[in-house]
Structures are given as C-alpha cells and as structure tokens.
Amino acid sequence: MLSLFPQCLFLAPLAITLLRIAVAIGFALGAWRHLRTTSSVSIMLYGAVELVVGLLLFVGAYTQAAGLVAALMIIAGKSALAPSLPLSRDAQWFALLICICLIMTGAGAFAIDLPL
Numbered sequence: 001m002l003s004l005f006p007q008c009l010f011l012a013p014l015a016i017t018l019l020r021i022a023v024a025i026g027f028a029l030g031a032w033r034h035l036r037t038t039s040s041v042s043i044m045l046y047g048a049v050e051l052v053v054g055l056l057l058f059v060g061a062y063t064q065a066a067g068l069v070a071a072l073m074i075i076a077g078k079s080a081l082a083p084s085l086p087l088s089r090d091a092q093w094f095a096l097l098i099c100i101c102l103i104m105t106g107a108g109a110f111a112i113d114l115p116l
Contacts, residue, residue, distance in 0.1 A: 016108030019098045020057050026095055027054030027070060049073070057102075060111020067102035074099065 003009060027050050034047030050073065056066035074096045107113040 013109040016102070016105055017060075017110050020060065020063065020102055020108055020111070023070060023095050023098050023102070024054045024057035026091075027051075027057065027073075030054075046073075060107040060113050063107035063111060063113050064103050067099045071096055071099040071103065 031047045031051035031054055034043050034050065038044060038047075049069070053066050053070050053073065056062050057070065074092055077092070
C-alpha cells in the first residue's frame, strides 16, 4: 500500500531524534531524583549511570549502546532490583519501546553517531 503522505517521509530521522531526546530527558530527571534524594551508594550509582545514559542519548553518542543500557535499566527498574524512573508504568513501557526502536534504527538526525 502506498504512503498517504509521501512528502513527509524525509522527516523520519527528525522523528527518531525527538524520541531520543524525550527518553534522554526522562533519564536525566530520574538521575536528578536519585542523586538528590538519597544517601545510599547503590542508588547513587544507579543515578550516575542514568545521568550518563541520558547525556549520551541527548547528544546522540553511542546511541545504540546507550539505548540497550537504558532498556535494561527500565527492565531492572520495573523489578524490585533497582528504583524506577520517575514515570508512570505506562510511560515506562513507552520508554522501553522507544529504547528498542533506538537500538534498531540508530540515532537519527543531529547526533554524533553516523550510520555506516
């Protein structure tokens, strides 16, 4: 079946960029919450990893690796092993889906990563 609006298909890399930045902001907010409100070393380490993953996703560096780590952190956050992101359960599912899409598609536009 043909696309309904084929003139908009050139915007696909920009859509991936917006998804990447949205997940990065979610991880940065989670890192801020974990680093600000706790004195536990393990939760502070989790928050530091969240911050690094959020920064990597925001600038688009090592996006597929950062997306994989982010997906694993979301899965770990849904279990009792680690604290979760400051997002609702539904938003965590969407963030997990976005991370899987970033693993498959790459960084999108305005990123340090370049497709080979």
